[in-house]
Structures are given as C-alpha cells and as structure tokens.
Amino acid sequence: GAVVSQHPSRVICKSGTSVKIECRSLDFQATTMFWYRQFPKQSLMLMATSNEGSKATYEQGVEKDKFLINHASLTLSTLTVTSAHPEDSSFYICSARDPLHNEQFFGPGTRLTVL
C-alpha cells in the first residue's frame, strides 16, 4: 500500500511554544488530507479536512486559530499547534486520500507532550 510519513514522531515542548507537524504522502498525490487526534485508550477524532490549495475545514469544537493547517502541495500538509498547553498533549495522526484507489492511508502518528 501507499506510504504516509509524519515528522516528528515524538515532540516535547514547553507551554506557550508552537509545534509544527508534517504529513507527507510519499508515493502518491493527495488532494485531501485529514488530521485526527487520539487520546490515550480512546478513538480517533477528526479535527479537520485539508484540501490542497484551499482552506482547511474544521470539525465542530476544533479551534482553527489554535490548530493551523496548511496543505501547500499535493504531497504535504502541516499542522501547527500554536501556543501549546498541557491539555494539547495528545497523539496526532494524519491520513492522506489516494484518489486513484479511493482509499485513505495513515501516517504513524506524532506524540506531542506539552510540559
């Protein structure tokens, strides 16, 4: 199957700093990417849908000014957690939709810890 990478895999930062997470589709072009958040022992919750060249669509309750999403190319989407606080600590997962095969492929996730 297709490969989606995320970088970094793990990040620890101080409260108040901003953190950028990258999501790349390595062997296909993804017009649509998705960002999820997963709390320990819980399910994935969709945060936003990212479309290349346009503004992201955020799910209800997700602060767009807190979680900035940029999808500047067909293979890269970034999620920036601005002014991170301990409650933002979580596992962030991206997925990229391969339009040729109509399937979403998931990245391995990024563990964010805010001290």
Place this chain on the structure above:
Amino acid sequence: AQSVTQPDIHITVSEGASLELRCNYSYGATPYLFWYVQSPGQGLQLLLKYFSGDTLVQGIKGFEAEFKRSQSSFNLRKPSVHWSDAAEYFCAVILTGGGNKLTFGTGTQLKVEL
C-alpha cells in the same frame, strides 16, 4: 444519535482460537464500512472494507467481516488468531455523501495469550 459502537473494549483470546470483534452502527442509510488495525509505532492499516455487493468481505491477514443490514452490524472475524494479531482494532464508517470523512468506533484492544 448517529454513531459507531464497538461494545468490547478489551478482548483476550488464546493463540489459535477464533475471534469475533463486534461493530454496530446507527445511521439512517447504510454507510461505507471499514475495519482498521493499529499497532504501536505504526499507522492504522486497512484490513477490509464494504461498500456494496457480497456481504461477506475478505481482507488481509486472514480476516473477514460480514455485513448484516438487519442488525446494523459489521463484525470482524478470524478463524485462528496469531500472537502477532495483538493490537487495537477500529471499526469505521464513511457516510454516503459524507465527503470521505471517517468516523471511528471506540476501538477494541485485542490481547493474545500464548
């Protein structure tokens, strides 16, 4: 309320035993149905999916799932579990006309006893 339910949070089976993981959905129309597996350090991997047609779907790693419209269920099965199957399993749906947005169930943690 519309939802995807996985009634079992944890399941433990012996290696070689059969497995069934339950998934129920609550939507007006039949959604597209998926099963994913999540292993530590790896991204979610698609095991199988159902869009239409034959209600018994074969997937990877020896898994299969059966769609039962009357029960609004899409249970995952495997006749003989291997120790490497220990992982978190998620049922997910995409609503028709839902813009490819996946909605996940709460997950079932599978433990395999040797």
